[in-house]
Amino acid sequence: MSIVVNLNNVLSERNLKSKELAEMIGITEANLSILKSGKAKAIRFSTLEAICKALDCQPADILAYKKE
Amino acid sequence: MKIFGPKSLSDLFYYLFRTISILLILFLSYIFIAFTTNRFSTNNGRFDMEIPLTGTSIKGEYQFSDILTIHLVLFFGVLFFYIISNIFKALKESIIFNKKIIQNLTLFTILNLIIGPVLYFVIHYPIMKKADFGDVHNLILLLIFGVISLFLTNIFKKGYTVQSENDLTI
Structure with a gap:
């Protein structure tokens, strides 16, 4: 998939663990793992909003387009 | 009453078709054992076999072709109802667009579009030697x-794809 999820980078910059983020945004660790691994087919605006709010960042900090 | 899921109409039909x-x-095992152990009577080239607990009997021409036809048709019936029961078993799941239903619908399609017609022609021509x-x-x-069943299989395949995509929407 040409959309890359850079959640790991943002998490390490904020010194946050996946478990903590999952709790903050109200999704399971398993779903967060699917999102981080790039296996997710889509992301809801509500999830994206919750992540941006929790990490104090912009959607572009998390998602990027990479030409294949 | 619910159509799908646990304690639903699918559940009821699963038990009904599995029982059948x-x-x-x-019944097939009984007939096979009765024929191999000579537990039937013959009269004028016809056999008469009592069915236990029902008070009825099966009658027919006492020849290999008739006996083989009875066994083949009953065996087909067993497969037919067993696969239907498996389809309803898959519909009992909380998520109906699952792999089990696709597998069983595919089997049901093969049974009805390939095995059934082949069996019909094999019984009618080489075995019973009918001309009509x-x-x-x-x-x-x-x-x-x-x-x-072929259309249903493809509908469920589409449904499974949509379900998988929905499950992977975070």
Whole structure:
């Protein structure tokens, strides 16, 4: 998939663990793992909003387009 | 009453069709054992076999072709009802667009579109040596079941894809 999820980078910059983020945004660790691994087919605006709010960042900090 | 999921109409039909398939396999086993152990009477080239607990009997020409036909048709019936029961078992799941239903619908399609018609022609021509298209309504029914099942299989395949994508929407 040409959309890359850079959640790991943002998490390490904020010194946050996946478990903590999952709790903050109200999704399971398993779903967060699917999102981080790039296996997710889509992301809801509500999830994206919750992540941006929790990490104090912009959607572009998390998602990027990479030409294949 | 719910149509799908646990404690639903699917649950009821699962038990109904599974019971029918078990009864048919018991009946087939009984007939096979009765024929191999000579537990029947013959009169004027016809056999008469009592069916236990029912007070009725099966009668027919006492020749290999008739006996083989009875066994083949009953075996087909066992497979038919067993696969239907498996389809309803898959519909009992909380998520109905699952792999099990696709597998069982595919089997049901193959059974009705390939195995059934082949069995019909094998029984009618090489075994019974008939020259007409007798009982052709059975063949037509099998083909109708098969075509409906083919479409249902593809509908469930589409549903499974949509379900998978929905499950992977975070």
